Amino acid sequence: MRYLFIFIYLSLALLAYSQESTSPQIVQGFVQNTEKAGIAGANVFIDGSYDGATTDRNGHFSFSSSQKDSILLQVTAMGFLAKSIWLQIPLSESLIITLIEDQHIIPEVVVKAGEFRIGNQANAALSALDIVSTAGSMGNIIAALQTLPGAQVAGENGRLMVRGGDPHETQTYINGIRVGQPYTISGNNLPVRGRFSPMLFQGTNFSTGAYSAEFGNALSSILNLKTSPEPEDAKTDLSVSALGLAAGHTSRKGKTSVSINTNYISLKPFTKVFSQNIDWTHPYEQWSGEAVVRQRSEKHALNVYASFAGERVGFRDYQVDFGRDVEIHVQSNNLYTNASYTRYLPNNWKWDLGLGAGYMQRTSTVDTLQIPNKTTDLHIKNKWSKSVNNTFRYFFGLDYFFQNYLEKVSFGSFTTPKYGFTNHLAAGYGELSYRIFPKWYLDAGMRYTLNTQAVSFFDPRAALSFQLDKQQTASLSYGIFHQQPTEEVQKFQPDLPWQKANHLILQYSYAAVGKQLRLELFHKSYAQLVRFERADPNIAQAYNTDGNGSVNGLDVFWRDNLSIRNLQYWISYSWTHARKWERDYAFAVQPPYVAEHYGSLVAKYWISSIRSQVGITNAITAGRPYHDPNQTGYVQEFTKPINTLSINWSYLITPQKIIHIAVSNVLGNEPIYGYQYAQNRNTAGIFDRQAMMPTAKRFVFVGFFWTISRNKKDNQLDNL
Amino acid sequence: MKALFIILFTFYSYGSFAQTAYEKAMSEALQLWEAGNSTEAAAKLERIAAAEKTQWLPAYYQALILITESFRVEDATQRTQLLQRGNTIITQKRTVGASSEWLVLEALALTSELAADPMNLGQKLSPKIINTYQQAVKADSENPRAIAGLAEFQIQTKKFMGGNSDKEYKDLQKALSLYENDQHRELFYPTWGRDRAEAMIQKQP
Structure with missing residues (x-):
């Protein structure tokens, strides 16, 4: 009996230490990447045992193991996909193991031509905080974007223009869902602002051309604002500023957060303190409310945004066509909902369903003329995405857009019949991203659009990127883009063909920690641009789409956060050579809204001793062309170049209590954006003109922001 | 009796041999x-x-x-x-x-991410880091790494943003006494962090 136990004991011990009793086998080999270069520091081991080794500098490894027969060899290395191989031991020969680079990390560094990412990703050009802390932006997303190359904002309307395109050529999206009315209202030559607060968004994709097949109906550019998928923590925000009052509250229960914000803005105090070029009868006033619901689990994400805004503005100003001061008044009510639902499905499938609905009622009054209109927008989005593996992804989807526009004009007791248009539009799209060779990436997409006027077309898009090394990328993008004629033309003639543009962009980018350089050369050609006879679209003239044009240019962007402690700055420069034959132009000319050269410098410096961030933005814009009918020739004059210097200062009393002061155009330059000429000669035989200028030289903002939350780090820097 | 002894010994040695290999x-x-x-x-x-x-x-x-x-x-x-x-x-x-220890690791990973570009990432990551450390303290109120980690992060932030750090230094002292009396709950249970907490206290202004 005793021997039996001893036998069991011995055999168990032998089992446990079996490796010491059989002769060890050598496992050796070489670990390489797809280009046959050795990988150092790879971990090669037999699964379930402690046997293994790391590769040396040249990629070689060798270890001994007493494992027998069939074993599972695991190979892991930093930056490569792990590999498992079944092997028979003893091995007859030395192993050669090839590992594939982990593309999950690499594409983040690949910069697509024409695309500016804003957010916290590795290759982001700007972060959300950059937008609000840029001097001169006054918390307006659009104003901050103009410090990027390729983007211009004309002072007289405040709208974003990209690479020689007019403001309509850029479409705005939130979470991939179109926003019909992205701007606040304005009167004649008063700049608008972006309707949405930058604090709502975590990231932004700003494409200056050759954008993805997921988007359409924009000749030049898309701006896709993205909200955070994460629920927010409970907090209460209060702010008082020279412009008005705002209050917000967020409550959170588990994975759901609900936020309610209200806001009241009035420019009245500002117009009283600073001298104005025009006579305000009703300085801009806005009252708005919004609600945001966010929910996220492992299986889904839900984001619902709903807002209401009422706006009013009124002023009296000299109108050259009337030859006297005219009273202008605009009032609007705007409802907007944006809901998106994402479902994470098995096998790396993802399904996105989105709904955007907008309703805007606006009444413009010019002297005795009353123009009420109503716009209804709807966008339903359905998108499926699949990530096959790290080197191959694709998505496809369907879009439905509805737009209805109705307007009438009344003066005195006379009212015109209603006129306008209704559009139903369906689009299908698909795009794939594939690593065709090591270091070569291809994005290829196609968008098909069909509308109720039976207009249909295919828009192919493609981008090819080559990774020179870890920091440098070169890429080439091409695409065809279509856009409906604008509302101002469609309401008079709804059945015009779509306008067309081709984009070709060559890009070089260098991105290191805290430093970034981007150079882009582009060529854009236009066809089927809308043409008409007289200066402004109206009901009494004919429209055609015989126009065309081309824009060539160069964009430069340099950003450095690293070289000087606590200082970050960026410099951008754009050369835009545009020649367009559109609207009422006699032939292809540089359009009056395009400046050929413009550049800006943005710098921000953190001074910890006084807990303050100070910022400065200096923008220089070359003169813009205009046509002087009192002289011979056509579009023969240029306005003077404009230099604008803006500063801001944020002082953190505590991280939850912030005072923010901002002054735009500190030097008080008097920019002239252009001239409006009377359509008829005056009694002296001259066309009278009026300069387009800002209503006030400077804009000054003073505000106090207070966040009450359990989380002591939360503050309103995002709100400024 | 002898047989029982042998059986016990057998299993003991089997177990201890295996454990020893791991150890x-x-x-x-x-x-x-x-x-x-x-x-x-x-x-x-x-x-x-x-x-x-x-x-x-x-x-x-x-x-x-x-x-x-x-x-x-x-x-x-x-x-x-x-x-x-x-x-x-x-x-x-x-x-x-120990979930508390994993949370400390998570906070540490976030801090490393933040360190790459604090001016831009601070706004987004600082609340997350603090929140993660707070969860770690909640999961184990006696975990000196969670307490010291939270205190150190807040001290560093306040150096940048301004503010009084007296409470954080008290927390560091508390963490230090927890390090002193640390009971090793299992073999190789994490013990790191004490030197750093001591160094922080010494640098207290």
Whole structure:
């Protein structure tokens, strides 16, 4: 009996230490990447045992193991996909193991031509905080974007223009869902602002051309604002500023957060303190409310945004066509909902369903003329995405857009019949991203659009990127883009063909920690641009789409956060050579809204001793062309170049209590954006003109922001 | 009686031999790390983790090494890779072992991410880091690494943003006394962080 136990004991011990009793086998080999270069520091081991080794500098490894027969060899290395191989031991020969680079990390560094990412990703050009802390932006997303190359904002309307395109050529999206009315209202030559607060968004994709097949109906550019998928923590925000009052509250229960914000803005105090070029009868006033619901689990994400805004503005100003001061008044009510639902499905499938609905009622009054209109927008989005593996992804989807526009004009007791248009539009799209060779990436997409006027077309898009090394990328993008004629033309003639543009962009980018350089050369050609006879679209003239044009240019962007402690700055420069034959132009000319050269410098410096961030933005814009009918020739004059210097200062009393002061155009330059000429000669035989200028030289903002939350780090820097 | 003894001895020795192999490998790995050979140490820990699926400490130390290394590397891609690997381990293994310790690791990984570009990432990541440390303290109010980690992060932030750090230094003192009386709950249970807490206290203005 005793021997039996001893036998069991011995055999168990032998089992446990079996490796010491059989002769060890050598496992050796070489670990390489797809280009046959050795990988150092790879971990090669037999699964379930402690046997293994790391590769040396040249990629070689060798270890001994007493494992027998069939074993599972695991190979892991930093930056490569792990590999498992079944092997028979003893091995007859030395192993050669090839590992594939982990593309999950690499594409983040690949910069697509024409695309500016804003957010916290590795290759982001700007972060959300950059937008609000840029001097001169006054918390307006659009104003901050103009410090990027390729983007211009004309002072007289405040709208974003990209690479020689007019403001309509850029479409705005939130979470991939179109926003019909992205701007606040304005009167004649008063700049608008972006309707949405930058604090709502975590990231932004700003494409200056050759954008993805997921988007359409924009000749030049898309701006896709993205909200955070994460629920927010409970907090209460209060702010008082020279412009008005705002209050917000967020409550959170588990994975759901609900936020309610209200806001009241009035420019009245500002117009009283600073001298104005025009006579305000009703300085801009806005009252708005919004609600945001966010929910996220492992299986889904839900984001619902709903807002209401009422706006009013009124002023009296000299109108050259009337030859006297005219009273202008605009009032609007705007409802907007944006809901998106994402479902994470098995096998790396993802399904996105989105709904955007907008309703805007606006009444413009010019002297005795009353123009009420109503716009209804709807966008339903359905998108499926699949990530096959790290080197191959694709998505496809369907879009439905509805737009209805109705307007009438009344003066005195006379009212015109209603006129306008209704559009139903369906689009299908698909795009794939594939690593065709090591270091070569291809994005290829196609968008098909069909509308109720039976207009249909295919828009192919493609981008090819080559990774020179870890920091440098070169890429080439091409695409065809279509856009409906604008509302101002469609309401008079709804059945015009779509306008067309081709984009070709060559890009070089260098991105290191805290430093970034981007150079882009582009060529854009236009066809089927809308043409008409007289200066402004109206009901009494004919429209055609015989126009065309081309824009060539160069964009430069340099950003450095690293070289000087606590200082970050960026410099951008754009050369835009545009020649367009559109609207009422006699032939292809540089359009009056395009400046050929413009550049800006943005710098921000953190001074910890006084807990303050100070910022400065200096923008220089070359003169813009205009046509002087009192002289011979056509579009023969240029306005003077404009230099604008803006500063801001944020002082953190505590991280939850912030005072923010901002002054735009500190030097008080008097920019002239252009001239409006009377359509008829005056009694002296001259066309009278009026300069387009800002209503006030400077804009000054003073505000106090207070966040009450359990989380002591939360503050309103995002709100400024 | 003798038979029973032998049976007990048999099982004891079987168990202790196996455990010794684990212990031996773990000690070797941790010694490698101490000697500065973090690549070898992480590789060895990965092997142990693959062999001992029920143990959380090999994976914990592997992630700790990767995340600690990420603070040192200059190259952005390398840093991202180290952090991604560390975070993957945390996600896969956090259900086993001390959740408070995993949370401290998570906060450490976030801090490393923040360190790459504090001016831009601070706004987004600081609340997350503080929140993660707070969760770690909540999960184990006696975890000196959670208490000291939170205190140190807040002291560093206040150096930048301004503010009084007296409460944080009190927390560091508390962490220090917890380090003194630390009961090793299991073999190789994390003990790191004491030197750093002491150094912080010494630098108290």
